[in-house]
Amino acid sequence: MNGIGVFVCHCGSNIAATVDVKKVVEMAKLEPGVVHAEEYQYMCSEAGQERIAKAIREKNLSGVVVCSCSPRMHETTFRKCAEKAGLNPYMVEIANLREQCSWVHKDINEGTEKAVILTRAAIAKVSLNTSLVAGESGVTKRALVIGGGIAGIQTALDIADAGYEVDIVEKTPSIGGKMAQLDKTFPTLDCSACILTPKMVDAAAHEKINIYSYSEVEKVSGFVGDFTVDIRKKARYVDMNKCTGCGACMEKCPSKKALSEFNSGLSNRPAIYTPFAQAIPNVPVIDPSQCLKLKNDKCGLCARVCQAGAIDYKQEDEIVTRKYGAIVVATGFEVIKLDNYDEYAYSQSKDVITSLELERIMNAAGPTKGHLERLSDGKAPKNIVFIQCVGSRCADNKGKSYCSKICCMYTAKHAILIRDKYPDVNVTVFYIDVRTPGKNFDEFYRRAVEEYGVNYVKGQVGKVTPEPNGKLTVHGVDLLDNKQLKVEADMVVLAAAIEPSPEVRSIATMLTASIDTNNFITEAHPKLRPVESPTAGVFLSGVCQGPKDIPETVSQAGAAAVKVIGLLAKDKLLTNPCTAKADELLCNGCSACANVCPYGAISYEDKLINDHGIKKTHRVAVVNSALCQGCGACTVACPSGVMDLQGFSNRQIIAEVDAICR
Amino acid sequence: MSTANSKTAAAKIAEISGTNPLKCMKCGKCSASCPAFEKMDIKPHQFVSYVVNEDIEALAKSESLWYCLSCFACVERCPRDVKPGKIVDAARQTVVRQKGGNYLSANEIPALIDDDVPQQLLVSAFRKFRR
Numbered sequence: 118m119n120g121i122g123v124f125v126c127h128c129g130s131n132i133a134a135t136v137d138v139k140k141v142v143e144m145a146k147l148e149p150g151v152v153h154a155e156e157y158q159y160m161c162s163e164a165g166q167e168r169i170a171k172a173i174r175e176k177n178l179s180g181v182v183v184c185s186c187s188p189r190m191h192e193t194t195f196r197k198c199a200e201k202a203g204l205n206p207y208m209v210e211i212a213n214l215r216e217q218c219s220w221v222h223k224d225i226n227e228g229t230e231k232a233v234i235l236t237r238a239a240i241a242k243v244s245l246n247t248s249l250v251a252g253e254s255g256v257t258k259r260a261l262v263i264g265g266g267i268a269g270i271q272t273a274l275d276i277a278d279a280g281y282e283v284d285i286v287e288k289t290p291s292i293g294g295k296m297a298q299l300d301k302t303f304p305t306l307d308c309s310a311c312i313l314t315p316k317m318v319d320a321a322a323h324e325k326i327n328i329y330s331y332s333e334v335e336k337v338s339g340f341v342g343d344f345t346v347d348i349r350k351k352a353r354y355v356d357m358n359k360c361t362g363c364g365a366c367m368e369k370c371p372s373k374k375a376l377s378e379f380n381s382g383l384s385n386r387p388a389i390y391t392p393f394a395q396a397i398p399n400v401p402v403i404d405p406s407q408c409l410k411l412k413n414d415k416c417g418l419c420a421r422v423c424q425a426g427a428i429d430y431k432q433e434d435e436i437v438t439r440k441y442g443a444i445v446v447a448t449g450f451e452v453i454k455l456d457n458y459d460e461y462a463y464s465q466s467k468d469v470i471t472s473l474e475l476e477r478i479m480n481a482a483g484p485t486k487g488h489l490e491r492l493s494d495g496k497a498p499k500n501i502v503f504i505q506c507v508g509s510r511c512a513d514n515k516g517k518s519y520c521s522k523i524c525c526m527y528t529a530k531h532a533i534l535i536r537d538k539y540p541d542v543n544v545t546v547f548y549i550d551v552r553t554p555g556k557n558f559d560e561f562y563r564r565a566v567e568e569y570g571v572n573y574v575k576g577q578v579g580k581v582t583p584e585p586n587g588k589l590t591v592h593g594v595d596l597l598d599n600k601q602l603k604v605e606a607d608m609v610v611l612a613a614a615i616e617p618s619p620e621v622r623s624i625a626t627m628l629t630a631s632i633d634t635n636n637f638i639t640e641a642h643p644k645l646r647p648v649e650s651p652t653a654g655v656f657l658s659g660v661c662q663g664p665k666d667i668p669e670t671v672s673q674a675g676a677a678a679v680k681v682i683g684l685l686a687k688d689k690l691l692t693n694p695c696t697a698k699a700d701e702l703l704c705n706g707c708s709a710c711a712n713v714c715p716y717g718a719i720s721y722e723d724k725l726i727n728d729h730g731i732k733k734t735h736r737v738a739v740v741n742s743a744l745c746q747g748c749g750a751c752t753v754a755c756p757s758g759v760m761d762l763q764g765f766s767n768r769q770i771i772a773e774v775d776a777i778c779r
Numbered sequence: 780m781s782t783a784n785s786k787t788a789a790a791k792i793a794e795i796s797g798t799n800p801l802k803c804m805k806c807g808k809c810s811a812s813c814p815a816f817e818k819m820d821i822k823p824h825q826f827v828s829y830v831v832n833e834d835i836e837a838l839a840k841s842e843s844l845w846y847c848l849s850c851f852a853c854v855e856r857c858p859r860d861v862k863p864g865k866i867v868d869a870a871r872q873t874v875v876r877q878k879g880g881n882y883l884s885a886n887e888i889p890a891l892i893d894d895d896v897p898q899q900l901l902v903s904a905f906r907k908f909r910r
Contacts, residue, residue, distance in 0.1 A: 460812075460856055511858040512802055549806040579812030579856060594811035596824065601816045 119179040120152030121243055122172045123236065126160035126185040128215055135219035135228040141184060144233045148240045152176055161191050169195065170202035180208045180243035184236050186215040205248035207694065207764055212239035234777055241776035245769045249694035254743055256342040256690060257442040260681050261286065263334055263624060266294020267313060267667060268659025268674045269447035270320050275678030277325035281685045284439065285320065286329045286348055288620065289378070291396035292317055294449055298379060298473065300480040302667055303530040304561035310395065317397045331402055335436065337627040338717065340744060341654030342690045344441045352432040354403035354411070359427035362399035366419035366428065367391070375407045381474045383492065384484035389419050394482065443681040446638055447658040447674070448624060450615040453508045457515040460580040461504060461611055467493040468589060469581060469609045472527055479534060489539060491608055493587065498607035501535060502591045503528050503546040504578045508614035517614045519635060522664035524612035525552045529565045531610065536569040545572045545604060547593050555666070574602070581609050617661055629715070630655045637663050648677040656680050695764035696745035697752060699738040702728055703759045706736030710751035710760050718744035719751060788835035788873065795869035802859045803827045809853035809863040819843035823853050823863045830866055844871045849903035868903070
């Protein structure tokens, strides 16, 4: 036994302002086994690390305690430092004096007392540490991207361009996502389809990209570098290999009452359909809830008109199982339901619409062929009112707590486009704040006001009342004028909040990726690791991580791709050696541990056990260290205390508790 | 004017109303919704600012206290859960308590009621008309 070194970091004033670091050093020196203790301003700096390395070499330390920030921040840093100096990296323990001490205390005496205790606990633990060696696991050189919107497409293209295979799983019949539904894009007003469809074509044509459209992820198992994923290819009832995309089936289909998802429910589509003309793949699907043949075995017209013989009413869902090294979540968003905002009369009037519905109305391929008209009577509107922040920035359990971020800009875009094409239409925007941080964004908004004469009024609207004459009365307020306003409108457009796609919950559960209270997937670090999930091998792209516009989504998609490429470029990954292990002599094979293991890492074997000369065959627990994530659930569940987590053994934990209670 | 007294009074109003005026994002949906807006000297959204700025004296003198119908449209629609109507109600109660005297006598009620009177109005009336 050579002795333990204790290194107390000031973290500038982060720790030193609330903890007497000199006192911590003094007290640490009194602990059994401690042969060296010192403090320094920034232990994580090169000079700080050199101090640790020097002490390891000169005093031949057998264990190191660094009293600093959270192990999430710098445990790896100090482990690497120890390894370089010749010490097993798992002989390093962190006493968290920042997040768990100095940042949560104000009084220096109390802070110091707690710091001394935390240090004592870490010393007690490290004296029982054993050298651990990380194992290795292989990397499957293929990535899965869940979601085929602009985020997923861009991530897939970037990964594929680096030479790796990528599969895109898209739940709808075509890739393209929400961006395909948009008319123009801010702040340059280029046509959304014109910049998106080439990317869709690139993705489809790329030899490294494989698209599973109309498919969903069903099951995920495994771990970073070696995920196994079941993909459900939903029955299309059309043979992808035979279909030529001629469209005759869609034309002839007599069931045309279904609402078009692509047109936000503003037009109808046949039972056999592609979502839009530029769909990729250009192979229709049959909606079984609408098809007369599938519902009651009548019709069959599509099969008769199909020259290629591609219609197959007997097709069934198919499960494909594939292996991946990395998974990117790019599940995107939906517009919230407006049931909680009936004061805006969305359910009462056809002329109160969401902004996404307006996108379809403005689009040449939309339900009105791009003519701005009221959905109730087809008349051209003269007065249009936009209401911002509907369901965003709420603290009332009805809406979302966050700013949806894209609405200020798309509303300015809509206002400009309308005023440009229909100069005699009056446009009023009721806003709370206009938020336009972004390159050329504020200039764009100012153009709406200064060049296009859009009337921006500060104040949220109270209610919208449909009048008997078909008009809408908007009850608003001008806060800067301190006047209540009643504006007569022909059309009201609601900037409804966006929320993560509903599937994200089940996908996050399958991936053991954490999500926040708003169902956005949590990033590993909000600033420094924004495209990684805390679950190794799972990456984030687009709105699933937080509200984003297209430029931001594309940047983030590229960033996620780089992380994936960095992972797939490796041949071997180091595995965490802090895994569970059963004491075979004492295990009675009761299955309690396997029942609680969330990773399916525990199985049972009948083993010949030599217990002090008595040989007997026992059923004992065996841990697959490649699957074990070291969560420790089994160690608590085991009734005989046989399961132990390496690096966090029961003895070590008890020693820590004893040291704290001393 | 913020003084020790006005600070206490502002805290009192926050306490009686059970709302946190600091949550207000100044969207003005309360003022857009208020049917008595025109008659008010201090508008519903301003009420919240007056409490934040601890200018309770001006609030107590305001005619708005007696024009508020207690329809609670602002309470229902406030996206920030600030509930300006409850602040008005709290300010009114503070004034009433200071002045002393009785609330509306129970004997006077039956004559005022018809089938259309909302229950909420009766409760508010007890607080409001104390003469």
